Amino acid sequence: MKPRTRAHLQKRLKQIRRMHSVKYVRGAREHNGDLMHKPATELIDDILDESVDLIFYGLELKDRLKGMKAYVDRIESGLAVVLIEDIGELHLRVRDMPFAVREGMQLKIGVWR
Numbered sequence: 001m002k003p004r005t006r007a008h009l010q011k012r013l014k015q016i017r018r019m020h021s022v023k024y025v026r027g028a029r030e031h032n033g034d035l036m037h038k039p040a041t042e043l044i045d046d047i048l049d050e051s052v053d054l055i056f057y058g059l060e061l062k063d064r065l066k067g068m069k070a071y072v073d074r075i076e077s078g079l080a081v082v083l084i085e086d087i088g089e090l091h092l093r094v095r096d097m098p099f100a101v102r103e104g105m106q107l108k109i110g111v112w113r
Helices: 003-030 040-066
Strands: 069-076 079-084 088-093 106-108
Touching: none
Parallel strands: none
Antiparallel strands: 069 079, 069 106, 079 088
């Protein structure tokens, strides 16, 4: 694994640990108990509820991305810094792009069907 990839992995793992800790403590407070003593039938119901939520979140994000505007703000060190409206920055390697990249160019956001 490349050092840059390993650093990215470590960053994401740190974020995930923090997010899971916060969610676990909040869930324990909300549900008056700990997960280890919850009946299996309730766990199944909770899993199904969460999976339905995930689908709705995914569909909402997909719809929002369709209308987003994006443009190449700048190119630095071989990376195109793309600004996506209401989202933030996306860094793409210029050499991986199937077209010539120029500062100021508008990009169409594509999403799966």
